[in-house]
Amino acid sequence: MDLLSNLALGFSVAASLENLLFCLIGVILGTLIGVLPGIGATATIAMLLPITFQLEPVSSLIMLAGIYYGAQYGGSTTAILINMPGESSSAVTALDGYQMARRGKAGTALAVAALGSFFAGTVATLLVALFAPPLTAVALQFGAAEYFSLMVLGLVCAVALAHGSFLKALAMVVLGLLLGLAGTDIYTGAPRFTLGLPQLADGFNFVALAVGVFGISEILRNLEHGQGDREVLGQNLGGLFPSRADLRRMVAPMIRGTALGSALGILPGGGAVLAAFGSYTIEKRLSKTPEEFGKGAIEGVAGPESANNAGAQTSFIPLLTLGIPANPVMALMVGAMIIQGIVPGPNVATEQPDLFWGIIASMWIGNLMLIVLNLPLIGIWVRLLKVPYHVLFPIIIAFSSIGVYSVKGNVFDLYAVAAFGLLGYVFLKLRCEPAPLLLGFVLGPLLEENLRRAMILGRGDPTVFLTRPISAGLLVLTLAVIAVMLLPQVRRKREEVFVEED
């Protein structure tokens, strides 16, 4: 059995004392830096990249991979505790995770996130080991037309992210799309909405936007309410671990999230960003109590967290089988490999089997370490909430400023945080939710890019979206989602929800 001997090779590499140590260092560094508000995996790895140069190639990649999923875990922590997502995926975790924290269930939310991530990580690692080459073949079927249709589906689902007014949600998606248009047009090189500022040549910084509209606006809201509202957070932290009933509620979302995340993670053209959002939408649709979503539904944390971690693992597939990075983090890993003298390509698995299987085995070991590391840490993180708010909020602002600045080393981004923070506060006052805005912002450029690319490749023939089977299938699915949304009884149910909301 090839697979068994390969896995044995992988574990023999990954379980060497040295590599275990680097894996541990990686996940600890990743967790710690991921916990700093506003810093996601990309910034973390970029900062820590030079550390790896002195190591053996396998060790350095194991450590970088550890930082990557360590930061994913850490990122959920800030999303849950202080509503400060560092990546688009943890923005979804913030939706219900932060609400759980506000209701005194921060410990449970963190445990759910950790358990969901571990489950997803285990399954997805197995998938990578078993099916990496055939999955790559599927991913390569996705061209511009397919990505466009996938993004359309994603945007339609985005509206479901909101638990308030449908119209406001739609408006926020569109506003997000518009913000996403700023920057240099990749097809003509024309600067759009850059206000003549070179800092905007590559568009707004996602982290600045997310930290502003989620984190800073929440701080402003808390300060407006004085201490009262925050005390809920500090008192009565509740049981740290999910109850039996909680566990029962999270199993199905975890499995669905893992499936969705694994599937979308293999798409190198930005499929992974949809995983967490998509999972949230599915859970809300399937839930018998959709009105709980946005107010601390455990399913709204378990599903997206699983999807997000599964996607993080399977996004290694294009890198491992083709040597092509699927996202900025993977690009950094490629850089690390090249500096180590390994140029990644389609032959990595055959030419460097110890590296290939060692990394796969270390993914699982890293996930195991993370859960062991994180469950006891939850108590400490939760206790942070007892820090008086007038002490805590300046610290949060200081760290998130450092985090945002570290992404590009650009002071302009700090002004952007301030502006987006004010904007986010206005949205709060108007009862407009920032999550659809964020999804619009992330998907908008991908939608436009792929629409135009499909049209160029199709010589201006709009039927390409229908004649390519995968694309047509996705569009049919989109129509089905719209139909479900417009079904009268579903609509009535939605409206009941809104009434309750107000």
Next chain:
Amino acid sequence: MAPLSRIGSLAAAATLLASTALAQGYPERQITMVVPFAAGGPTDTVGRLVAERMSEQLGQQILIENVGGAGGTLGAAQVAGAEPDGYTILLHHIGMATSETLYRELPYETTTAFAPIGLVTEVPMTIVARADFEPADIASFVAYVKENADTITMANAGIGSASHLCGMLFMQATESPIVTVPYRGAGPAMTELVGGQIDIMCDQTTNTTEQIKGGTVKAYAVTAPERLEILPDLPTTAESGLPGVEVTVWHGLYAPAGTPPEAVERLSAALQSALADPGIAEQLAELGTAPSPAEDATPAALEARLTEELARWKPIIEEAGVYAD
């Protein structure tokens, strides 16, 4: 005239004194090397390989600072405006010469804002196609492209990127107006080429060598003056009847204009010894490139190269009418 010349020689002596003092002292603290592209990319990799060895030579750490954005012009602008004390340097590639024309409003003057230190390496490019593209060799490829120019598609890594410039040259040489599709960087473009979503591309060996070896893309020619050691069967464009299609992504090291010449010399000497290190040659060979020889890793050689390339690309870009701002 005597007093004047005395003052002159005094001044000269003073400058000499000051400069030897600086030459002896420099570098006293760590040096920042600005790489105007994202960490992990090919330019960043070259920077890190060189910086590590130059640090050993200089006895001071060289830190890499990635200031990406706007085709490398943001990072270049930062260095152009930096204190010219020898503690801020810039690693840039061919984009230094092409930005001058691609960007109509640059915040710096390319020819006067920098003090060249030396050439670092030249990365050749390859003309590649999806694995099942029909033509068997470069001759039939060119014939095929000319005949089917209206149905073929060509990818590039973005407006103004080296792969875009190479594609422009190829279209001009073959007189074939091929539909070009820009991508957000070389990675996504390569993915679609491997997936067969697009027909051809011209890209750096850094990105293509492993794919060519693995058979996931088909290679037709290399755009360097000579064949490559790692791909010896691949003909050059010149020997294939495409003499003008010669592009290499040359990398140069610069200091801000006004940096003391002693510091520039010290950096240039450190660069030369770094490039002479057999380890770096080995690592660069993996990328399909080689360190520049000592005579090219000098201020004069880089200045000559920059001037030559500025003049070369201006008419090509203007004729194509492509601008990045």
